[in-house]
Amino acid sequence: MTWLVSAPAFAEPRVLTSIKPLQLIAAAVLEGVGTPEVLLPSDASPHHYSLRPSDLRRVKEADLVYWIGPDLESFLPTVLNGRKGKSVAVQDMPDLHLRHFGEEHRHDDEPLEDQSEVDDEKMTTTVSQTDNHDQLHRPGTLDAHLWLRPENTRLIAERMATDLTLVDPVNAARYQANLDAFEQRLKDLDIKLKAHLKPLAGKPYFVFHQAFDYFEEAYGLQHAGVLAVSSEVQPGARHVAEMRERLKSAGPTCVFSEPPSRPRLAETLSEGLPVRFAELDALGFGLKPTPNGYEQLLTNLSDGLAGCLKHL
Structure with missing residues (x-):
């Protein structure tokens, strides 16, 4: 009798x-x-998410957990403390290019009346109300949207490939090949995006959330201001008037919100002004976890900017 012995299955x-x-x-x-x-x-x-029991189980059972760090997911440190597997706060990785709020332009929780020293030509003044989210974006704090710089992403992918090789050495060659292919795609995409976005440098636009500085820095762009509106507090008439005045001073401009919905005040702020609205998505809303998903995230940002700014 011949016995068939199957190779061990690796999860x-x-x-x-x-x-x-x-x-x-x-x-x-x-x-x-x-x-x-x-x-x-x-x-x-x-910034503030309540984990369900099923989420806690997933955190406990995962072989590897990757998060940005306490500057973004402030609810996670206590949860991760009880894990046996490896957890990586990518903001602590060496060699990343990190930005801090207040670099090169002011942030949205500085009141308008205190902006007398801001260069009017650059129009980097911002207007907002302070809420819990704003506290994480105060000048000097880390800008945690670090994945929007392709070079940072390359380093994150390298770390993931190294960790996966240790956890799953059987597939080490596959992880290295995937990493090599991803790095080449990032290089090709970087060249494409620079050519696509170069003609847009200097065109004025505003955002409702200061999330895109890494992408802007990589591709020679800079928003003219941040019209931050708290999701929890209805802004007063004076605040709305200040934001309208900023938009009026800019002339024809674009204002970018983030999915899934545009702030309710958007139309009120822009009524009668030469303002175009569009979306920029820093978090990949609706994208599937495919091998090319990250490239699609950056491509969508580039297309969103170009789709509006080319009309100015």
């Missing part, structure tokens, strides 16, 4: 990321081996 490594952009990066490295999971829904705020 794919369980990779859990806090937010969609990190899941997209992990998906590129895991191509052909597995699919990473994501903790937060795309429409949830990473």
Whole structure:
């Protein structure tokens, strides 16, 4: 009698990321081996999220957990303390290019009347109301949207490939090949985006959330101001008037909100002004965790900017 002996089956490594952009990066490295999971829904705020019991189980059972760090997911440190597996706060990785709020332009929780020293030509003044989110964006604090700089993403992918090789050495060659392919795609995309966005330098636009500084820095852009509106506090008449005045002073301009919805005050702020509205998505709302998902995230940002600014 001949006995057939099958090779041992290896379970794919369980990779859990806090937010969609990190899941997209992990998906590129895991191509052909597995699919990473994501903790937060795309429409949830990473600044303050209440984990469900099922979320806590996923955190506990994952082989590898990747999150930005306490400057973004302030609810996660206590949860991760009880884990046995590896958890990586990518903001603590060496060699990342990190920005802090207040670099080169002011942030949205500085009152308008205190902006006398701001260069009017650059129009970098911002207007907002202070809420819990604003406290995480005060001048000098880390700008945690670090995944929007391709070079940072390359370093994150390298770290993921190294960690996965230790957890799953059987697939080490696949992880390295995936990393090499991803790095080449990032180089090609970087060249494409620079050519696409170069003609837009200097065109005025505003955002409702200061989330795009890494992308702007990489591609020679700069928003003219931040019209930050608290989701929890209805702004007063004076605040609305100040934001309208800023838009009026800019002339023809674009204002970018983030999905899934535009702030309710958008139309009130822009009524009678030459303002165009469009969306910019820093978190990959609706994107699937495919190997090319991260490239699609940056391409969508580029297309969103160009689609509006080319009309100015």
